[in-house]
Amino acid sequence: MNIQDRRPPIDVSAHDTHRSKAAALRREIESPDLSFLMEAHNGLSAKIAEEAGFSALWASGLTISASLGLRDSNEASWTQVLDVLEFMSDATSLPILVDGDSGYGNFNNVRRLVAKLGERGIAGVCIEDKLFPKTNSFIGEAQPLADVDEFCGRIKAGKDSQTDDNFVLVARVEALISGRGMEEALMRAEAYHAAGADAILIHSKLKVPSEIFAFAERWANRAPLVIVPTTYYTTPTDLFRQAGISTVIWANHALRASITAMRETTRRIFADQSLQEIEGRVATVKDIFALVGNAELEEAEQRYLPDKATARAVVLAASRGGLDELTQDRPKCMVDVRGQSLLQRLVWTLADSGIRNVGVVCGYRKDAVTVKGISVIDNTRYAETGELYSLACARDRLDGETIVVYGDVLFRQYILDALMAVKGDIVLAVDALKLFENGPEHYRDLVVADRPFSGDYLDEEPVHLRNMSADIARSDISGEWMGLARLSARGAAWVRDEIAAIEAEGLLEQADLPLLFSRLARKYPVIVHYFTGHWLDVDTLQDLANARNFT
Numbered sequence: 001m002n003i004q005d006r007r008p009p010i011d012v013s014a015h016d017t018h019r020s021k022a023a024a025l026r027r028e029i030e031s032p033d034l035s036f037l038m039e040a041h042n043g044l045s046a047k048i049a050e051e052a053g054f055s056a057l058w059a060s061g062l063t064i065s066a067s068l069g070l071r072d073s074n075e076a077s078w079t080q081v082l083d084v085l086e087f088m089s090d091a092t093s094l095p096i097l098v099d100g101d102s103g104y105g106n107f108n109n110v111r112r113l114v115a116k117l118g119e120r121g122i123a124g125v126c127i128e129d130k131l132f133p134k135t136n137s138f139i140g141e142a143q144p145l146a147d148v149d150e151f152c153g154r155i156k157a158g159k160d161s162q163t164d165d166n167f168v169l170v171a172r173v174e175a176l177i178s179g180r181g182m183e184e185a186l187m188r189a190e191a192y193h194a195a196g197a198d199a200i201l202i203h204s205k206l207k208v209p210s211e212i213f214a215f216a217e218r219w220a221n222r223a224p225l226v227i228v229p230t231t232y233y234t235t236p237t238d239l240f241r242q243a244g245i246s247t248v249i250w251a252n253h254a255l256r257a258s259i260t261a262m263r264e265t266t267r268r269i270f271a272d273q274s275l276q277e278i279e280g281r282v283a284t285v286k287d288i289f290a291l292v293g294n295a296e297l298e299e300a301e302q303r304y305l306p307d308k309a310t311a312r313a314v315v316l317a318a319s320r321g322g323l324d325e326l327t328q329d330r331p332k333c334m335v336d337v338r339g340q341s342l343l344q345r346l347v348w349t350l351a352d353s354g355i356r357n358v359g360v361v362c363g364y365r366k367d368a369v370t371v372k373g374i375s376v377i378d379n380t381r382y383a384e385t386g387e388l389y390s391l392a393c394a395r396d397r398l399d400g401e402t403i404v405v406y407g408d409v410l411f412r413q414y415i416l417d418a419l420m421a422v423k424g425d426i427v428l429a430v431d432a433l434k435l436f437e438n439g440p441e442h443y444r445d446l447v448v449a450d451r452p453f454s455g456d457y458l459d460e461e462p463v464h465l466r467n468m469s470a471d472i473a474r475s476d477i478s479g480e481w482m483g484l485a486r487l488s489a490r491g492a493a494w495v496r497d498e499i500a501a502i503e504a505e506g507l508l509e510q511a512d513l514p515l516l517f518s519r520l521a522r523k524y525p526v527i528v529h530y531f532t533g534h535w536l537d538v539d540t541l542q543d544l545a546n547a548r549n550f551t
């Protein structure tokens with residue numbers, strides 16, 4: 001079952017959703033198959049466990065406390081824990097078994113706890129036979145245990161307070177942890193089961209599973225058994241199956257993994273006073289957006305916010321491109337850069353600037369253009385025509401604010417955002433610095449502007465295009481067009497008219513975009529907006545190698 005399938009239909013009430021979560025947890029605990037609960041301690045770790053494929057969560061007292069910077073000694077109040085649980089429950093469709101420690105007091109506290117957990121959609125609680133405030137099981141020896149009858153009262157009070165028949169109450173036996181021995185562990189488990197516990201968590205802090213297996217054998221499945229193999233982690237999971245265990249809790253590993261990662265990254269940044277070393281090793285900001293569901297918010301904005309005209313994009317991606325065998329079965333825009341095609345990366349960048357209406361002019365191996373959410377526009381004559389002909393294939397889309405971009409460029413998000421913000425009807429993104437890397441003979445879309453790049457932060461005077469061509473004297477070059485342009489509605493109309501004029505002159509098939517912009521610059525203000533790096537295009541295998549280092 002995938003994550004989507006497990007999601008309740010959107011129109012069920014919160015009450016029904018809560019009910020189905022409790023039922024799902026009960027199925028996990030009672031099913032004859034071995035089930036796994038993954039630790040989570042906040043909304044994000046809950047989402048990550050769901051994404052990984054787990055079907056239920058363990059809201060660990062240890063890791064929730066630690067993630068709040070607190071000790072596992074009931075330092076966080078139970079309502080503070082409840083607040084964290086609410087975020088976790090809202091963040092996933094998975095049922096949560098919460099570590100209720102010793103129940104935060106006596107039977108009366110357990111009553112309120114269980115009632116409130118039901119309200120927040122928590123599917124079950126585990127309470128342990130210790131005293132308030134509790135101490136983590138891995139600290140010290142001979143921890144005091146609750147009186148058996150008193151703890152049975154907590155269990156009964158919890159079961160009497162559940163508002164959902166499927167709510168799961170697990171009773172945790174700490175007798176082995178406290179060194180009280182197997183007979184006491186069995187006696188307590190029996191009493192807790194008789195008091196109404198739905199399952200028994202038998203805990204051990206040995207490095208081997210011997211006492212767990214001995215307990216399981218004598219318990220003989222009188223109720224489902226839950227274990228936490230944190231210390232006896234080397235035990236093969238199949239042995240738990242063979243021992244008839246119901247559920248394994250991986251109790252603290254998401255938090256421990258994040259401590260390692262946060263520490264490593266934080267120390268590196270501190271030492272380097274720079275982000276360069278770590279950028280490629282940490283999750284992207286896009287990944288954060290995806291995890292918390294930004295796409296859904298954008299859809300909702302379309303539905304609920306007053307209509308705001310959004311830009312569309314035309315991507316020119318019809319040519320094969322000269323990357324040898326890499327473009328044998330796909331066009332250049334589909335070449336892989338670190339696990340994603342150039343086009344996919346471009347489409348994401350556009351989407352992050354709010355541009356979701358993307359038309360891609362395809363020709364060579366258009367069957368290989370598999371990016372989702374785009375409209376494919378055909379240039380069936382790609383083999384004998386140039387890029388202006390491709391743009392002409394999309395001329396119906398040149399209506400309203402439009403981004404025109406080559407399918408083989410990558411650029412940082414801020415470049416697109418800045419371009420969108422510049423005033424002007426035709427605005428070209430021009431790199432002022434790249435030329436210094438190689439000679440101008442390596443570049444194609446060279447730009448002559450009426451003013452060079454000044455680098456002055458306060459200089460807001462517009463710069464205008466004079467000419468664009470592959471063939472410009474070095475001393476006249478102002479920069480290189482990055483293959484990215486923004487047209488206002490008026491600019492888009494000018495482009496349509498100019499395409500028609502070029503067509504009427506019989507030049508459309510072979511014309512390129514430098515010709516288009518140079519002609520437009522003679523009639524209208526074509527604005528040059530300078531950038532300095534942070535983009536690349538992929539014309540050669542060397543470019544591709546550079547692209548693979550560009551994140």
Ligand code: SPV
Binds near residue numbers: 062063072137228
């Ligand atoms: C927790 O995860 O908080 C637990 C399991 O209670 S243990 O830390 O093993 O006690």
Ligand code: MG
Binds near residue numbers: 060061062
């Ligand atoms: Mg705990």
